């Protein structure tokens with residue numbers, strides 16, 4: 111890719127910064143000629159690969175990965191009334207095979223309940239077949255009419271992890287939803303992204319669910335991004351798709367289900383929360399390049415310095431790091447700029463003086479300088495990397511703490527919603543929520559909030575004065 115792409119906008123002009131970083135750090139090419147559909151650059155794709163490797167590691171502990179077809183026949187898609195209502199405006203249809211019209215139109219999966227559950231009905235016979243815990247990571251299609259945005263609001267969701275589980279009882283499904291939320295917390299912790307978990311209001315739950323627990327990240331502009339959801343489906347789908355099992359007494363019972371999903375919004379969140387005016391700042395766990403070696407060449411000792419750099423790269427690679435040595439004929443400063451833009455957590459400089467003194471200079475992406483003794487290279491680099499991850503977490507937690515504000519009046523809530531998440535007391539009824547949402551142009555994100563920064567005190571509703579519980583409100587993506 112061409113080197114000089116002009117200056118990155120300052121981070122506080124977040125929207126411009128976000129669009130530009132996708133190009134400057136070679137994450138996505140947004141020039142593909144279909145709205146809401148984008149192309150992964152190799153660097154972005156390597157980030158996706160490392161990020162989803164963490165998600166798979168966590169899921170594979172007690173799920174199996176699988177793959178269902180993309181195409182869903184209309185008769186199956188149209189079976190569950192709530193689900194249809196929720197998706198009929200969003201689903202793409204395939205109506206022809208070549209020049210001949212299909213006898214049954216086929217939906218491009220917006221999510222895969224209606225592809226998977228007819229098969230679950232064939233697979234589930236006895237309680238011994240339960241629980242089923244499967245997931246797939248696929249592309250899904252939603253005809254989004256709101257403003258589309260790379261990684262945030264897509265028409266082709268390229269990295270849609272959807273898990274679908276089947277259980278013998280409502281309680282077991284409830285426990286699974288809680289496990290799913292715990293898994294999401296662990297996943298986002300590994301990305302150093304703080305999240306807030308809450309129960310979506312009834313009118314905002316997943317179509318066909320009993321309830322939805324959502325995971326929200328607070329973006330630098332104060333708007334929240336829903337970066338994961340877990341749904342208790344009750345027996346709504348098992349009734350519709352006849353997923354029943356024979357219990358120990360030989361009786362036919364309806365199964366209980368959950369589903370939970372994450373998309374590439376997880377990457378949007380990690381780019382946005384950690385990045386700065388110089389570009390990406392990536393947690394080592396997801397950085398395609400974890401260490402950039404920059405040799406400081408002087409003519410008369412060029413060969414020796416080159417050899418020393420190659421040796422460094424070999425040792426660090428053998429120790430399991432993802433390393434790149436930059437031998438390009440550019441000034442060191444231009445090389446620093448290049449790797450900082452790509453969010454490389456650690457740069458190692460090696461020049462003639464370093465070789466003479468048996469050291470290397472290790473500089474983290476946050477500008478922390480460490481003189482590392484050459485012989486203790488691996489343990490010291492490992493320690494610096496762990497420390498760097500810790501600093502990223504602290505920095506993100508600090509920022510999020512400033513963006514959560516408990517308020518006791520609508521005026522204060524309006525003020526807070528411009529900067530982040532406002533915690534208010536809400537009685538839980540729709541009328542009060544509607545007046546809050548219309549009055550100060552926010553969404554009621556949810557209740558039963560699980561966050562270290564929000565204590566669960568009782569109070570009186572900000573609108574009607576009735577007994578209330580904490581609820582979070584914010585502007586959202």
Ligand SMILES: Nc1ncnc2c1ncn2[C@@H]1O[C@H](COS(=O)(=O)NC(=O)[C@@H](N)CS)[C@@H](O)[C@H]1O
Pocket residue numbers: 220221222223252254261262263264265267271272273316336337338339341369370371372373374375
């Ligand atoms: N148009 C979109 N672009 C990017 N991500 C999206 C889009 N729509 C939804 N998502 C993400 O995908 C997650 C799961 O989508 S969902 O509709 O809430 N849930 C489901 O589809 C359920 N079947 C669980 S897999 C959401 O929490 C959100 O983070």
Ligand SMILES: [Zn+2]
Pocket residue numbers: 536537538539542571572573574575576
């Ligand atoms: Zn009220």
